[in-house]
Amino acid sequence: MRMKFQEQLDELTDQLASMCHLAEQAIEAATDALTQADLPTAEKVFDLNEQIEALRGPCEEQAIALLALQAPVARDLRQVITGVHLVSDLSRMGGLAQHVAESVRRRHPNHVASGQAEQLLERMGRLAAELAGLAEQVLRTRDPELAAELDHRDDELDSLHRQLFDLIQDPAWTGSITAAVDETLLGRFYERFGDHTVVVGRRVIFLVTGKQLAQ
Template identity: 55%
Template sequence: MRVAYHEQMSDLATQLADMCRLAEESMERATEALLQADLSLAEQVITKNEQIEQLSVSCEEKAFALLALQAPVAGDLRQVISGIQIVADLDRMGALALHVAKITRRRHPNHALPEEVNGYFAEMGRVAVALGAAAREVLLTRDPERAARLQEEDDAMDDLHKHLFTVLMDRDWSHGVAAAVDVTLLGRFYERFADHAVQVARRVIFLATGRMPGQLPEHELLQED
């Protein structure tokens, strides 16, 4: 029974990493489609989202089957519950890349972005893809130290998002309300993609250590009292 359990957990971990890879690739393509107003690439992202959704269903089914049939406790239970939560984060990452692609498709053949913000979104796309790759790495390695560094790497996305609003709020903005709404939504999509990648890393830390980041070990809590 234990051999079967570990095989099933290994299979679940592999599928989670596959989901993360697909979300990462989708955001990379969605960003290129956005910057180039490339309808073909946008359609690829939209179609590929079906694979992410299928993996999401498969991972959830495996996790719930493990709960129902194996009755895991302690560390094993933590792995299964973390897996279910990670599925939700990865599914959302895929959906956010999908939203980017849909805005590109909706505005085609025009560009969704004014030229002056292209640089922001090129960099936000780069950071988002890098965070997705890092999340996939920690899913495979379960390295809590590498996972903890994702929070610092996410600071770059937060800075870009804040600077983007300075452009939108500038009274010299001349691109109208529709463009401002698109830029606002797109900026939010990239920020949330990064946040979910960081959340995946936080769940890996919990999986590996039994504590969420920022939670002190019990002996340190006792010392503070």
């Protein structure tokens, strides 16, 4: 019985890591689409998000089945509950990547952003993809030290987000109101994506140590 339970937990972990990998691909593709005003690449993000959502249902069902049929306690219970929360976090990451792609589709064939703002957004997007890749490693290894690294790397993303906000607010900035709205939203999407990778890391730390880190 114990062996079967562990096999089911391992399967759930693998599915969660797969969702994270797809989210990494989605934010990478969304950033490519953003910087190139590339509609086919933007459409690819929608396909990737559908794949993420296709995994969400089975993950939730498996976690609920483990709770109902195995009645886990202590660390086993933490693993299942953590899995339930992670499904939601990873789904939101896919949704945020899709929001970037929607912006590209809405403004196509024009670029959503330009100049320094586009450069900052690209850097945010590349870093967000790196964070998702690190989060996948954390899910597969359950390494609390690697999980803590997500917090530090996200500080870089927050710094880029502040730079973007300062640029848009600068009196010398000559962009339109529409551009300001678009670029502000895009910065927020990337910033929130990074926040969710940090949450993934914190959930893994809780799973391994039983300690809940302060937000």
